[in-house]
Amino acid sequence: MEESQSILAAARIRLEKSLLEKGLRRSSERFAILDEVYSRTDHFDAEDLYLAMQQKSYPVSRATVYNTLEVFVEYGLVQRHQFGDEDNIKSRYEKSLGRQQHGHLVCTDCHRVKEFCDPRLHFIKTNVGESLNFQVQSHSLVFYGECTDVDCETKPGNTSVNN
Ligand SMILES: [Zn+2]
Numbered sequence: 001m002e003e004s005q006s007i008l009a010a011a012r013i014r015l016e017k018s019l020l021e022k023g024l025r026r027s028s029e030r031f032a033i034l035d036e037v038y039s040r041t042d043h044f045d046a047e048d049l050y051l052a053m054q055q056k057s058y059p060v061s062r063a064t065v066y067n068t069l070e071v072f073v074e075y076g077l078v079q080r081h082q083f084g085d086e087d088n089i090k091s092r093y094e095k096s097l098g099r100q101q102h103g104h105l106v107c108t109d110c111h112r113v114k115e116f117c118d119p120r121l122h123f124i125k126t127n128v129g130e131s132l133n134f135q136v137q138s139h140s141l142v143f144y145g146e147c148t149d150v151d152c153e154t155k156p157g158n159t160s161v162n163n
């Protein structure tokens, strides 16, 4: 797809620039990990990403994947979410360039993540910001519950993969 290609190109340029600015090595590993991140459409954890690199027989250590993800978060290439309750918080990541701001629905049974966009969120943000003299820069909104999908993993006999 052409659009995803140009988003990936923009992500690579941003990574290149940021590494240069910080005086960090522009290793091919970091770019390979970036490619993998931008080929995904899900909310993955660091382990998912590590396994995906393994499957592609790309030689990269677990530590490198974890560190690189943190670097991507710092550079605004990846968004980190903390899904879950206080007993079980899980970091999930998703690419951030080319994405609209959105909210999430997290199924507490099968741990799938769904996204939603609602223009009313923008209205609330502007409204609340103005009335409280607050420049809102970002927000996160997560709904927890149980999905009612027919193929939900919680239903007997289903073993869908987490999203
Ligand atoms: Zn579910």
Ligand SMILES: [Zn+2]
Pocket (backbone or CB within 6 Å): 043, 094, 102, 104, 115
């Ligand atoms: Zn998302």
